[in-house]
Amino acid sequence: MAAIDRSIIEQAVLEANDQSQDIDIVPGIASFDYYEDIFSPTITAKAVVFNTGDTIKGKDGKFQSIYNGLPLRGGERLSLKVAPNSEDNKGLDFSKSPSDYFSVESITDVITMEKKESFVLNLTSRETITNETTRVPCKFGTSSSIDVSVEKILKEYLKTEKKLDIDKTSNPYGFIGNLKKPYALLVWLASKAVPVESSGGTAGFVFFQTQDGFHFKSIDDLIKEEPKASYTYTEYNKSAIERNNDFNIIKYFTNKNQNLVEKLKLGAYASFVATYDPQTCEFSLPQKGTFTLDKYVGKTKNLGSEIKLPPVSEGSSETLGDIPSRMMTMVIDRGTVEKEVSTEINADPFKHQSQSIMRYNVLFTQEVNMTVPLNTNLRAGDIIECKLPRVSGAGNEFDDEQSGLYMIKELCHHFDKNQSITSMLLVRDTFGLYGKNNK
Numbered sequence: 001m002a003a004i005d006r007s008i009i010e011q012a013v014l015e016a017n018d019q020s021q022d023i024d025i026v027p028g029i030a031s032f033d034y035y036e037d038i039f040s041p042t043i044t045a046k047a048v049v050f051n052t053g054d055t056i057k058g059k060d061g062k063f064q065s066i067y068n069g070l071p072l073r074g075g076e077r078l079s080l081k082v083a084p085n086s087e088d089n090k091g092l093d094f095s096k097s098p099s100d101y102f103s104v105e106s107i108t109d110v111i112t113m114e115k116k117e118s119f120v121l122n123l124t125s126r127e128t129i130t131n132e133t134t135r136v137p138c139k140f141g142t143s144s145s146i147d148v149s150v151e152k153i154l155k156e157y158l159k160t161e162k163k164l165d166i167d168k169t170s171n172p173y174g175f176i177g178n179l180k181k182p183y184a185l186l187v188w189l190a191s192k193a194v195p196v197e198s199s200g201g202t203a204g205f206v207f208f209q210t211q212d213g214f215h216f217k218s219i220d221d222l223i224k225e226e227p228k229a230s231y232t233y234t235e236y237n238k239s240a241i242e243r244n245n246d247f248n249i250i251k252y253f254t255n256k257n258q259n260l261v262e263k264l265k266l267g268a269y270a271s272f273v274a275t276y277d278p279q280t281c282e283f284s285l286p287q288k289g290t291f292t293l294d295k296y297v298g299k300t301k302n303l304g305s306e307i308k309l310p311p312v313s314e315g316s317s318e319t320l321g322d323i324p325s326r327m328m329t330m331v332i333d334r335g336t337v338e339k340e341v342s343t344e345i346n347a348d349p350f351k352h353q354s355q356s357i358m359r360y361n362v363l364f365t366q367e368v369n370m371t372v373p374l375n376t377n378l379r380a381g382d383i384i385e386c387k388l389p390r391v392s393g394a395g396n397e398f399d400d401e402q403s404g405l406y407m408i409k410e411l412c413h414h415f416d417k418n419q420s421i422t423s424m425l426l427v428r429d430t431f432g433l434y435g436k437n438n439k
Helices: 126-132 146-157 182-190 219-224 260-266 349-362
Strands: 009-015 022-024 029-037 044-051 077-082 092-094 102-112 117-125 164-166 205-210 213-218 229-232 251-257 271-277 326-331 366-373 383-387 404-416 420-428
Touching: 009 029, 029 205, 102 126, 117 126, 126 182, 146 164, 146 182, 146 213, 182 205, 205 219, 213 219, 219 349, 260 326, 260 349, 271 349, 326 349, 366 404
Parallel strands: 164 213, 229 383, 271 326
Antiparallel strands: 009 022, 009 077, 029 044, 029 404, 044 117, 077 092, 077 102, 102 117, 205 213, 251 366, 366 420, 383 404, 404 420
16 A cells, blocks of 8 residues: 555544543544644644434433533543554554543534534643643752753653653753643743753754653754655656655645744844843843854754855845844843852853754744655654755756755644545755755
């Protein structure tokens, strides 16, 4: 079978909230969509279900529809398994244990008629519901690194049993939970984290979930990963070019190709931070708070060639990366209340704040929407290689500027009665093929 062919849903068991009964909804699933995103702490899914009624015994002992007979009111559990449809696909499996099951977040588009019904199950992971009923009240001392705090929040407050993939961080950070929800704290901590192998411009983590579990990863470490797949856009069939059609690009379009003014507003290339220290009652010196592109380039990994910016004005030797385009003010963070007053700054904004701002914003220099035959081996955060065509009369040539390595920001695996496909939003920080810093 080809990867684009129809996949078989082997298991889809919907369980009532009180666990008194369950129903196999495999025959009624018209389509199923599964989603991941590197900026989302949870995975989500959507199942479109049709039913002819008289399916499940209701509380009155009579057979009813699923919607009222189970009944569907939110919070139900769904165990699901999609079989592999080709040699290259492993399928999806959320049926191994209750900790893997989806939870019903909401039921929408409900249509009931005399002899049939249809509805959409909007699904999420169990931890999303736990997150809404949990608060983190305790203090995390300045002696603990951020990765230690992340692991504690996931295990002790979210009570997750899923696999954890947490990069080590080099910077300790003390804070008080202030009764915030776990997800809010974890995303906040990601913006302050610095990887162990930091070279002065690599601050910036992402916290997200995939089918493998939870990830707290450095953007720099994600970019260093080897490509998980290589895709080619071609109008030639398999026999003409002797390649696997499972790795052909069905369609693609460039959603965004640099927004220079927006990047300047956000301080993506140069910024200035002015601080006030409540311990010494002093303001920072202007030269200390300036962070420019030359402090970033060459110290990070990138997916293409190095960043190149135009001059500030005609004939100027300075580029847009030499002059701060965003100015920020903040109070120095001295951390939690300790027995002894610390002379160390908690999350020094001069070292990390501007770095992370630049890292997050530069990552979205290019955005490409792409659809390929189903590949359930891909994850959000993976690196893939894309070979995109050059606009020329020669044909069968690849564009050296647009082709290259991309990171998967979002992905969706779509299954219906006719086909199976994977849609992705790809991002990258620079143009061109294989920059010298990405190896």
